[in-house]
Amino acid sequence: MKVNSVTVFCGASQGKGNLYKEKAFGLGAALAERGITIVYGGGAVGLMGALADGSLSKGGTVKGVIPEFLVNREMAHPDVQHMSVVESMHERKALMEELGDAIITLPGGAGTLEEFFEMFTWGQIGLHRKPIGILDINQFFDPLVNLFENLIAEGFLQEEYLTHLFISEDIDEILKGFDDFEPVEIRSYDSKRHR
Structure with a gap:
């Protein structure tokens, strides 16, 4: 699919050291070089500001x-060219999802994870048909990958929905995944299905 804009969820903190901030800055630069618009949380601090x-x-x-x-x-x-000031966090997420052709999640705290899981859930139930990238800086998301494996093993997540996710430390690999993305067909919930 053609991606003209990417919604990015990331922390308002920069994390330990400078690595996360450097990678967020690099992602912003890489997307700009490809002519891809960034949609993000609007902040000037932490990973948001670096992006x-x-x-x-x-x-x-x-x-x-x-x-x-x-x-x-x-x-x-x-210095952001287009800043939308909204009333609530719910309105923020909804507008961010609407404005992006795809989604990328960087490291962050509880808020970033909440945003990621809501977007992942919306994809599963057909509220959007967009690919989701996870920029896995410094193996930050390894525990999340382990959680997905456990959710699948215990029958709470259908494995096919992981095809909506592109997890890599390499932005080029994530964007290539976006180019080739085909969403999973949404099916009715079946309580007897385990996968």
Whole structure:
């Protein structure tokens, strides 16, 4: 599929050391070089700020979406070309999903994981038909991969839905997955099915 814009979920903190921040900046720059617009949470701090700065450093287009009550706490990025200020976190996620052709998740805290799981769930039930990338910096998401394996083994997740996910430390590999993406057919829930 053709990807013109990517919604990115990531932390408002930068994590330990500089690696996560450097990789977020690199992702922003790489997407800008490909002419891909970034849709993100609108902040100027942490990985969010680094992502936006990376894109802007290469002349990229960035769209921020931030709730009014977080404008000061997450420091709305002053250089982003398009900033939407919304009322709630729910409205933020809905608009971010709407504006992106695909989704990428970077490391972050509980909020980032919540955003990822909601997007993954929406894909399973057919609310969107978009691929989801996970930029696995420093093996950060290994425990999540182990959790998916356990969910499948215990009958709570159908393995075919993992084809919606592209997990890699290499952004080129994730974007190649997006190009080749074909969504899984959505089926009715069957309580007797385990996979």
